[in-house]
Amino acid sequence: MKTLEKVIKEAVSSDKYKSGVKEVLQSVKGSKLIIVSRSLAGHARNKLEEQAKAASVSLYEYPGTSVQLGKLCNKPFRITAIAIKSGTTEEMDAIISEGKMGGKQSAKT
Numbered sequence: 001m002k003t004l005e006k007v008i009k010e011a012v013s014s015d016k017y018k019s020g021v022k023e024v025l026q027s028v029k030g031s032k033l034i035i036v037s038r039s040l041a042g043h044a045r046n047k048l049e050e051q052a053k054a055a056s057v058s059l060y061e062y063p064g065t066s067v068q069l070g071k072l073c074n075k076p077f078r079i080t081a082i083a084i085k086s087g088t089t090e091e092m093d094a095i096i097s098e099g100k101m102g103g104k105q106s107a108k109t
Contacts, residue, residue: 003094004060005072007087008035012073016086019073024048024083028055031083033092035059039066040080048081058092060099 011017018027021044024034028051036048038061052059062069066078073079084092 003091003098004035004062007033007084007091007095008072008082009074011082011084011086014086016084017073018083018085019075019079019081021048021081024081025051027083027085028052028057031055031057031085032087032089033058033060033084033095034081035062035069035084036081037062037064037066037069037079039078044080058096060095 008017018024018031021040024031025047028034028048034048034052034057036045036059040048049059064072066080069082070077070079073082
């Protein structure tokens with residue numbers, strides 16, 4: 001979980017991220033990782049999963065709620081999805097492998 005927190009905080013501080021389902025859907029291409037909170041369900045989640053798979057971008061399910069994801073992004077509001085634009089391949093792989101132990105995620109195709 002440390003790698004995930006580090007990558008999110010670096011992306012937020014350097015403004016290399018997009019948050020919110022609409023913003024993330026518009027910026028799937030060019031993203032290195034898409035993180036969704038477990039609060040996101042239904043049509044929006046399915047659409048994000050489809051676009052991520054089509055663009056070969058890994059999708060990670062954050063084990064917390066949208067409120068917790070918002071706090072991690074240093075925002076005073078809920079965030080259901082975030083697209084990370086920065087970070088190394090090693091960091092992304094570490095996040096995905098950490099997720100295999102706890103949460104669920106879709107790997108690259």
